[in-house]
Amino acid sequence: MTYFDTKLEDVKILEKNDYPKKGHTETILRDNLDELIKELDIKDGASISFHHHLRNGDNVLVPVMKAIAATGVKDITLVASSIFPSMAEIVDLLEDGTITNIITSYISGPVGEAVSHGKLKGRIIMQSHGGRARAIMNGEVEIDYAFIAAPSCDEHGNISGTNGINSCGAIGYAYSDAQKGKTTIAVTDYLAPYPNYPIDIAGEYIDYVLKVDSIGEKSGIVSGTTMITKDPVGLKIAADTLQAMIATGLVKDGLSFQTGAGGISLAVADNLKTYMIENNIKGSFASGGITGYLVDMLEEGLFEALFDVQCFDLKAVESIGKNRNHLKMSGSMYGNPEVSNVVDNLDIVILGATEIDTDFNVNVTTGSHGMLMGGSGGHQDTAFGAKVSIIVSKLFSSRIPFIKDRVDVITTPGNTVDILVTERGICINPLRSDLIEKFDALKVPHITIEELKKIAEDAMGKPKNIEKTDRIVGLSQSRTGDILDYIYEVK
Amino acid sequence: MTYFDTKLEDVKILEKNDYPKKGHTETILRDNLDELIKELDIKDGASISFHHHLRNGDNVLVPVMKAIAATGVKDITLVASSIFPSMAEIVDLLEDGTITNIITSYISGPVGEAVSHGKLKGRIIMQSHGGRARAIMNGEVEIDYAFIAAPSCDEHGNISGTNGINSCGAIGYAYSDAQKGKTTIAVTDYLAPYPNYPIDIAGEYIDYVLKVDSIGEKSGIVSGTTMITKDPVGLKIAADTLQAMIATGLVKDGLSFQTGAGGISLAVADNLKTYMIENNIKGSFASGGITGYLVDMLEEGLFEALFDVQCFDLKAVESIGKNRNHLKMSGSMYGNPEVSNVVDNLDIVILGATEIDTDFNVNVTTGSHGMLMGGSGGHQDTAFGAKVSIIVSKLFSSRIPFIKDRVDVITTPGNTVDILVTERGICINPLRSDLIEKFDALKVPHITIEELKKIAEDAMGKPKNIEKTDRIVGLSQSRTGDILDYIYEVK
Numbered sequence: 001m002t003y004f005d006t007k008l009e010d011v012k013i014l015e016k017n018d019y020p021k022k023g024h025t026e027t028i029l030r031d032n033l034d035e036l037i038k039e040l041d042i043k044d045g046a047s048i049s050f051h052h053h054l055r056n057g058d059n060v061l062v063p064v065m066k067a068i069a070a071t072g073v074k075d076i077t078l079v080a081s082s083i084f085p086s087m088a089e090i091v092d093l094l095e096d097g098t099i100t101n102i103i104t105s106y107i108s109g110p111v112g113e114a115v116s117h118g119k120l121k122g123r124i125i126m127q128s129h130g131g132r133a134r135a136i137m138n139g140e141v142e143i144d145y146a147f148i149a150a151p152s153c154d155e156h157g158n159i160s161g162t163n164g165i166n167s168c169g170a171i172g173y174a175y176s177d178a179q180k181g182k183t184t185i186a187v188t189d190y191l192a193p194y195p196n197y198p199i200d201i202a203g204e205y206i207d208y209v210l211k212v213d214s215i216g217e218k219s220g221i222v223s224g225t226t227m228i229t230k231d232p233v234g235l236k237i238a239a240d241t242l243q244a245m246i247a248t249g250l251v252k253d254g255l256s257f258q259t260g261a262g263g264i265s266l267a268v269a270d271n272l273k274t275y276m277i278e279n280n281i282k283g284s285f286a287s288g289g290i291t292g293y294l295v296d297m298l299e300e301g302l303f304e305a306l307f308d309v310q311c312f313d314l315k316a317v318e319s320i321g322k323n324r325n326h327l328k329m330s331g332s333m334y335g336n337p338e339v340s341n342v343v344d345n346l347d348i349v350i351l352g353a354t355e356i357d358t359d360f361n362v363n364v365t366t367g368s369h370g371m372l373m374g375g376s377g378g379h380q381d382t383a384f385g386a387k388v389s390i391i392v393s394k395l396f397s398s399r400i401p402f403i404k405d406r407v408d409v410i411t412t413p414g415n416t417v418d419i420l421v422t423e424r425g426i427c428i429n430p431l432r433s434d435l436i437e438k439f440d441a442l443k444v445p446h447i448t449i450e451e452l453k454k455i456a457e458d459a460m461g462k463p464k465n466i467e468k469t470d471r472i473v474g475l476s477q478s479r480t481g482d483i484l485d486y487i488y489e490v491k
Numbered sequence: 492m493t494y495f496d497t498k499l500e501d502v503k504i505l506e507k508n509d510y511p512k513k514g515h516t517e518t519i520l521r522d523n524l525d526e527l528i529k530e531l532d533i534k535d536g537a538s539i540s541f542h543h544h545l546r547n548g549d550n551v552l553v554p555v556m557k558a559i560a561a562t563g564v565k566d567i568t569l570v571a572s573s574i575f576p577s578m579a580e581i582v583d584l585l586e587d588g589t590i591t592n593i594i595t596s597y598i599s600g601p602v603g604e605a606v607s608h609g610k611l612k613g614r615i616i617m618q619s620h621g622g623r624a625r626a627i628m629n630g631e632v633e634i635d636y637a638f639i640a641a642p643s644c645d646e647h648g649n650i651s652g653t654n655g656i657n658s659c660g661a662i663g664y665a666y667s668d669a670q671k672g673k674t675t676i677a678v679t680d681y682l683a684p685y686p687n688y689p690i691d692i693a694g695e696y697i698d699y700v701l702k703v704d705s706i707g708e709k710s711g712i713v714s715g716t717t718m719i720t721k722d723p724v725g726l727k728i729a730a731d732t733l734q735a736m737i738a739t740g741l742v743k744d745g746l747s748f749q750t751g752a753g754g755i756s757l758a759v760a761d762n763l764k765t766y767m768i769e770n771n772i773k774g775s776f777a778s779g780g781i782t783g784y785l786v787d788m789l790e791e792g793l794f795e796a797l798f799d800v801q802c803f804d805l806k807a808v809e810s811i812g813k814n815r816n817h818l819k820m821s822g823s824m825y826g827n828p829e830v831s832n833v834v835d836n837l838d839i840v841i842l843g844a845t846e847i848d849t850d851f852n853v854n855v856t857t858g859s860h861g862m863l864m865g866g867s868g869g870h871q872d873t874a875f876g877a878k879v880s881i882i883v884s885k886l887f888s889s890r891i892p893f894i895k896d897r898v899d900v901i902t903t904p905g906n907t908v909d910i911l912v913t914e915r916g917i918c919i920n921p922l923r924s925d926l927i928e929k930f931d932a933l934k935v936p937h938i939t940i941e942e943l944k945k946i947a948e949d950a951m952g953k954p955k956n957i958e959k960t961d962r963i964v965g966l967s968q969s970r971t972g973d974i975l976d977y978i979y980e981v982k
Contacts, residue, residue, distance in 0.1 A: 002631070003616055004568070004592055008963040014973040016850065019904040020828070022875055025835050077495070101495055125494050140493070157831045179670075194836065195776055195796050197818050203831035204824040285686055305686050327688050333695040337511070340648045340694035344516050345685065359507065384513055413510040472499040482505040 057220015085109025130335020146181030157206030548711015576600025621826020637672030648697030834876030
């Protein structure tokens with residue numbers, strides 16, 4: 001350290017006239033987006049980050065990026081934790097060269113289609129939520145400007161997701177951006193009295209507070225299915241999934257559990273709830289994006305605590321404001337593989353899949369025809385961390401084949417995917433001979449994934465290969481930083 | 492960013508056999524200090540940090556440093572946020588060359604005396620609390636190993652100051668060490684069930700959890716005077732201080748306030764409380780090390796919130812566990828001059844002093860005979876940040892002269908010290924002509940500091956210069972990183 005390099009006698013003592021002047025720092029509060037963008041003096045090639053806690057209701061990413069584009073800045077790397085259909089206007093900024101590269105964990109809608117159609121001049125890097133946190137926290141991804149949608153913020157930068165017109169609860173994915181962004185801007189439509197609390201991100205990490213009319217619409221948090229399925233096929237899968245969970249031996253006191261917000265996943269949670277009540281089982285924690293179903297389980301004492309990185313519905317938002325054991329966590333704490341994280345403590349995770357292959361690799365990044373319409377989110381992280389990862393899916397849900405020889409894009413490596421539950425049978429990854437033994441001992445039927453694939457192909461025919469060009473438009477990244485797969489342009 | 496340097500076609504895709512293996516990270520839990528120290532393989536010249544929230548009751552710093560010394564490692568830089576009399580055994584480690592340099596914000600007792608007597612081979616750097624946070628957060632001070640006394644911690648590193656046998660409430664000075672320490676060790680005597688909450692420092696920042704029998708004794712938090720003075724002279728000073736505060740025009744709705752835990756400072760808080768109740772004044776916040784007196788004011792609705800960086804008594808510890816508006820803050824949030832911080836929002840701070848000079852420079856670093864027996868703590872930070880800083884002190888408290896031509900060591904530069912209140916008169920810094928006008932308008936009497944100095948000297952005689960050698964043993968640092976003064980060896 002430089003403190004010890006100079007001889008003490010040679011250390012210069014500050015002259016009285018040079019003492020730092022007493023007085024208050026200038027205000028960091030701004031009220032005009034365009035003027036702030038000018039003040040920031042963003043250069044070509046800068047990286048700009050956003051978090052996605054308002055999901056499809058976000059109205060920060062698009063206005064900020066349009067304001068930046070209006071200054072003529074080019075060659076931006078957009079580091080957005082997720083990109084939703086409501087952000088369609090970004091397509092223009094890919095085409096005019098404002099945005100050259102994208103790093104994200106989820107992309108759906110027009111922007112994803114535009115990228116798949118080769119409209120991005122650079123490339124897209126698809127990360128997991130934990131991989132994003134890892135890369136930002138360790139400096140692999142540098143953020144020049146972090147714009148943080150803040151449901152509430154005081155004039156000194158203390159952000160709370162709990163207060164405000166658009167309170168969205170947990171804002172876990174924004175922590176890394178606030179801590180590591182070289183310049184950080186809280187964008188808020190609710191300027192709270194100082195001090196704003198509970199403090200999620202402290203003012204010490206915020207350089208500017210921008211007051212705007214609206215950061216979006218919190219009802220947009222609830223996107224996709226966040227209701228228990230009523231479809232009998234889905235309900236059968238959910239019932240079989242509970243049996244599979246029980247067969248693993250992990251459904252007992254101390255259970256830790258994560259499930260998504262899809263209709264079948266929520267039905268699994270509902271079945272689990274009943275089973276835990278009937279068998280007087282008290283779990284340790286549930287984690288992830290949190291829904292009201294998990295809040296109910298918390299409030300009924302079925303879990304000691306919830307670890308919440310983002311609220312998936314407004315009941316979760318309400319709970320995080322009042323339940324002491326509904327804990328907020330950062331994206332890094334959730335799934336950063338380089339630190340002590342929550343996914344490593346999971347017993348069971350229930351996940352969806354767009355496709356799976358005979359190596360148990362899962363694709364949730366691209367959909368039919370290879371179009372970008374998703375991404376890992378926490379898929380890869382939880383599959384890796386959980387003692388048992390279970391994919392739940394209908395075998396026959398559309399004309400699109402579900403089991404393939406090789407998925408279009410590897411989102412989650414097959415060595416971390418343990419069980420597949422469909423309406424036509426349960427498959428166990430052969431790597432998990434321990435699980436196969438347990439299922440056999442309990443006489444829970446299962447078949448090989450090759451057998452299940454044959455059942456599907458006998459009914460639907462062999463899947464055709466997706467037609468793609470030779471041009472690579474992006475990469476699917478492992479949470480550890482390695483590259484798992486190419487993403488190709490779609491014809 | 493390296494993500495965009497390689498041609499897409501040349502990006503290497505991870506082979507199936509090289510996929511990160513599913514499975515759980517090894518435990519970070521350890522139960523033997525000596526074995527952990529061996530495992531850490533600490534090298535000569537390393538920097539080792541500690542926080543001081545258990546104050547004189549801490550039993551982490553000494554055992555850890557003795558265990559390190561036992562391995563034969565030399566030339567350590569000890570980065571301890573404060574050093575208390577109970578840490579006397581450290582003196583041996585200065586003498587045998589285990590510890591070469593010290594960076595701290597407060598030092599009293601045998602270790603301070605040993606440093607003043609030249610027993611440190613290198614030097615001591617005396618920082619303010621905010622200056623420490625600044626230097627750690629911006630990388631100026633590098634921490635190789637941070638040992639964090641954790642009142643409670645789970646096996647995955649989630650630390651809470653609220654729980655445990657030795658719950659000490661806020662642990663604000665440990666945040667920077669946890670975030671920036673290259674290797675971080677939570678040392679706890681209360682291994683909480685996972686997840687431990689409320690989480691103060693998340694497991695993502697912790698590399699090891701060391702379970703020990705005892706981290707100390709929380710009754711040691713209460714050190715020095717934390718009772719309202721009963722001395723009539725002290726009470727007169729406190730009454731006059733309230734009048735001075737009122738004269739500044741700042742005692743009104745929205746008041747923000749900080750005071751220390753000394754007997755006169757607490758009497759000021761007590762007077763202020765009565766005045767606020769009588770005049771129906773509702774303040775914004777009180778900050779700092781928090782005592783039960785401020786908790787009472789919070790609970791009576793006299794302040795919207797408390798910002799607590801460390802609890803000074805057990806009533807504060809109890810409050811922080813139950814009052815939602817008793818907010819925890821990091822040392823950086825408290826006083827780091829490079830970020831949006833709390834001291835910059837202070838209206839009035841009440842501070843003590845060992846000596847003051849006619850330039851209003853304050854010394855709280857050395858005592859009689861120039862011996863190290865204190866340090867800035869938050870003194871410099873709050874004097875700088877507050878609109879008005881008020882020093883309260885008896886003019887005649889011992890045979891030691893209080894007002895000098897030049898203080899022995901400049902802890903807090905005079906340009907940030909605004910008012911001095913003694914039993915023999917109030918002095919206003921001539922730099923604050925605005926305050927002089929206000930006092931004159933309200934006919935609040937005040938005299939010049941030269942006049943007050945003469946009163947003291949007429950009674951006690953002119954102070955003798957402290958006898959020191961020519962050897963410099965350390966430096967008093969400005970919170971901004973500049974050096975304010977030398978600290979000399981004492982004969």
